[in-house]
Amino acid sequence: MNVMGRPEKRGRFGEFGGVYVPESLIAACSELEEAFESSWVDPEFRSEYYRILSNYAGRPTPLTFVKRLSEKLGVDVFFKREDLNHTGSHKINNVIGQALLTKRMGKKRIIAETGAGQHGVATATAAALFGLDATVFMGEVDVKRQELNVFRMKLLGTEVVSVSSGSKTLKDAINEAMRDWVANVESTHYCIGSVMGPHPYPYMVREFQRIIGDEAQAQFEQEIGGDPDFVVACVGGGSNAAGTFAGFASKENTRLVGVEPLGGAAIGRGSPGIVHGMRTMLLQDEFGQVSEAQSVSAGLDYPGVGPEHSFLHSIGRAEYYQVNDDEVLEATMVLSQSEGIIPALEPAHAVAWVLREAGKIIPNGSKVVITMSGRGDKDASVVAELLKDRLA
Amino acid sequence: MTLSLSSRLDLAKSSSKKILVPYITGGLGGDWLEVLDAVVAAGADAVEIGIPFSDPIMDGPVIQEASQRAIESGATPSSILGALAKQSFGAPLAIMTYFNIVHHAGLERFAGWLDEASVGGVVLPDLPIEEMGEWRAVGKAHGIETVQLVAPTTPDSRAKMLCKEAEGFVYAVGTMGVTGVRSTLSESATLIGSRLRGFSEKPVLIGIGVSNPQQAKEAARSSDGVIVGSALVGRLLAGEGPDGAFKFVAELRSALDELS
Numbered sequence: 324m325n326v327m328g329r330p331e332k333r334g335r336f337g338e339f340g341g342v343y344v345p346e347s348l349i350a351a352c353s354e355l356e357e358a359f360e361s362s363w364v365d366p367e368f369r370s371e372y373y374r375i376l377s378n379y380a381g382r383p384t385p386l387t388f389v390k391r392l393s394e395k396l397g398v399d400v401f402f403k404r405e406d407l408n409h410t411g412s413h414k415i416n417n418v419i420g421q422a423l424l425t426k427r428m429g430k431k432r433i434i435a436e437t438g439a440g441q442h443g444v445a446t447a448t449a450a451a452l453f454g455l456d457a458t459v460f461m462g463e464v465d466v467k468r469q470e471l472n473v474f475r476m477k478l479l480g481t482e483v484v485s486v487s488s489g490s491k492t493l494k495d496a497i498n499e500a501m502r503d504w505v506a507n508v509e510s511t512h513y514c515i516g517s518v519m520g521p522h523p524y525p526y527m528v529r530e531f532q533r534i535i536g537d538e539a540q541a542q543f544e545q546e547i548g549g550d551p552d553f554v555v556a557c558v559g560g561g562s563n564a565a566g567t568f569a570g571f572a573s574k575e576n577t578r579l580v581g582v583e584p585l586g587g588a589a590i591g592r593g594s595p596g597i598v599h600g601m602r603t604m605l606l607q608d609e610f611g612q613v614s615e616a617q618s619v620s621a622g623l624d625y626p627g628v629g630p631e632h633s634f635l636h637s638i639g640r641a642e643y644y645q646v647n648d649d650e651v652l653e654a655t656m657v658l659s660q661s662e663g664i665i666p667a668l669e670p671a672h673a674v675a676w677v678l679r680e681a682g683k684i685i686p687n688g689s690k691v692v693i694t695m696s697g698r699g700d701k702d703a704s705v706v707a708e709l710l711k712d713r714l715a
Numbered sequence: 716m717t718l719s720l721s722s723r724l725d726l727a728k729s730s731s732k733k734i735l736v737p738y739i740t741g742g743l744g745g746d747w748l749e750v751l752d753a754v755v756a757a758g759a760d761a762v763e764i765g766i767p768f769s770d771p772i773m774d775g776p777v778i779q780e781a782s783q784r785a786i787e788s789g790a791t792p793s794s795i796l797g798a799l800a801k802q803s804f805g806a807p808l809a810i811m812t813y814f815n816i817v818h819h820a821g822l823e824r825f826a827g828w829l830d831e832a833s834v835g836g837v838v839l840p841d842l843p844i845e846e847m848g849e850w851r852a853v854g855k856a857h858g859i860e861t862v863q864l865v866a867p868t869t870p871d872s873r874a875k876m877l878c879k880e881a882e883g884f885v886y887a888v889g890t891m892g893v894t895g896v897r898s899t900l901s902e903s904a905t906l907i908g909s910r911l912r913g914f915s916e917k918p919v920l921i922g923i924g925v926s927n928p929q930q931a932k933e934a935a936r937s938s939d940g941v942i943v944g945s946a947l948v949g950r951l952l953a954g955e956g957p958d959g960a961f962k963f964v965a966e967l968r969s970a971l972d973e974l975s
């Protein structure tokens with residue numbers, strides 16, 4: 324298997340991936356796989372997908388050299404600006420692809436889980452654009468801490484279901500979305516928001532997100548020349564990271580770095596397990612009960628990770644590191660004040676790692692591309708509370 | 716001595732007796748072993764015992780709550796199976812759980828626990844046949860039967876294959892949805908029952924959404940019997956205990972016996 328190519332049979336990335344779903348969903352996973360495979364090689368599908376991403380979502384997004392931060396750190400830092408997409412994050416890339424597939428499959432309803440609300444907002448947006456009914460499942464904790472996005476989804480005409488089981492965060496929103504899907508699979512497409520779940524999702528979502536990496540690679544080559552030394556992205560389920568890595572996986576001199584929250588470090592602190600349709604690295608207790616993640620960032624507050632990341636880690640092609648909530652808040656401040664870019668808390672993890680490791684893991688003079696996966700508006704109230712003493 | 720599912724269920728099927736398999740959540744309440752005894756005494760042909768999992772995607776609110784309560788009160792795979800190992804029951808037992816519980820224990824070790832607990836079968840709703848190879852080999856070596864689930868959305872060709880591969884019984888998913896109490900029996904329940912009986916020599920039992928004696932009888936007309944979970948577990952959550960369980964299962968039994 325070539326790295327970040329097509330997975331093996333039934334969506335295997337080495338020992339990870341697979342299709343661990345109830346029999347009731349097997350037919351739907353096969354139907355989706357066929358729809359995706361035939362569409363992804365269909366020039367008409369591709370051109371419609373690119374057309375919408377360009378004239379509706381605003382692609383291509385720029386690659387921005389961040390000068391003051393670079394001078395301060397002694398490394399050249401470039402941001403791939405997914406925060407400038409319509410709806411404010413990379414999530415729209417995937418959702419446009421899946422919404423087009425939903426239409427192709429003749430389904431009228433789309434459901435999604437969301438943590439930070441960015442995937443929920445993107446789904447609600449696509450539902451409005453394509454005239455689909457939409458329901459988004461969101462943990463009760465996240466409904467509170469991402470209230471701006473809850474409002475946006477409602478305004479866009481989507482039903483938001485607050486999930487109060489388990490940890491009341493992303494993991495439980497996924498459980499509830501899966502249950503809805505089991506009950507309504509014939510009319511409904513489940514639009515998973517990251518490179519996770521049963522095959523074909525991890526592969527399909529990575530392909531819909533690879534536009535990030537493909538664009539960034541071409542921009543880097545054209546504007547700077549050569550290949551970056553590091554490509555860095557935050558990892559929740561891992562879609563912005565997988566999309567970014569896909570553009571650079573064949574560049575042997577480019578180190579691929581995924582940054583996890585310390586409290587949701589499936590790769591750093593987990594072990595192989597099976598949840599949400601996939602075999603992957605997972606935070607779990609000694610009996611195999613899935614643990615609750617703990618992160619200031621709703622979008623990374625997840626005890627699992629996409630199976631391809633587990634694989635890239637196992638073969639050493641990508642490296643995964645952790646940062647804590649304090650480092651993330653610090654990075655949010657630094658970036659806002661040195662570059663005029665207010666990041667979402669998720670990509671602030673990637674920035675925090677670069678702030679910490681410049682001159683250490685990252686040698687002075689290196690060229691570093693960071694995926695700025697989303698903008699920070701949604702986190703304003705959480706960050707305001709946490710930084711209230713420092714901004715008084 | 717382990718009672719296999721097929722030893723008991725094949726016999727029932729060949730004597731045209733309708734089969735009743737109640738489900739209870741292992742470790743739910745201090746009296747769950749007494750509940751198990753009561754369920755057997757009330758006429759269960761086999762009993763499914765759930766090992767609770769933190770993320771039960773095939774389960775509705777009732778079994779979710781039962782699972783959470785059991786986990787919070789300290790139930791673990793080994794505590795549940797260890798308790799079963801100390802006692803014998805007059806009916807075969809099947810464990811129903813999610814695959815991570817098995818995977819995390821280690822397949823061989825888990826099968827060993829089942830052996831010691833005289834458990835004859837397993838139902839693993841998130842382990843489809845394509846991912847089942849390794850487990851089936853281990854299970855078989857320990858004489859454990861692995862049930863196959865078949866859904867209303869399963870096409871005929873695949874349903875035939877699943878019926879052929881099934882051990883113990885065929886779990887016919889009666890409705891598109893998760894476990895839970897429903898006010899009426901879904902039309903898909905009767906449809907899947909008669910469809911699968913044409914494919915299977917093993918007993919075909921309808922589960923998911925079979926909620927009362929009337930529905931059990933209706934479902935059993937087109938199948939070999941039923942699995943009843945949430946309706947029973949709901950009574951246990953409400954504090955009805957072994958007596959309430961006995962009474963409810965006895966009612967199911969006599970409704971089914973009207974067809975025999």
Ligand SMILES: Cc1ncc(COP(=O)(O)O)c(C=O)c1O
Pocket residue numbers: 412413438439440441442516517518557558559560561562563564621622623667669670696697698
């Ligand atoms: C801006 C942003 N970045 C990253 C993520 C994490 O998702 P993923 O790891 O799939 O990119 C989210 C999820 O909500 C997000 O909103």
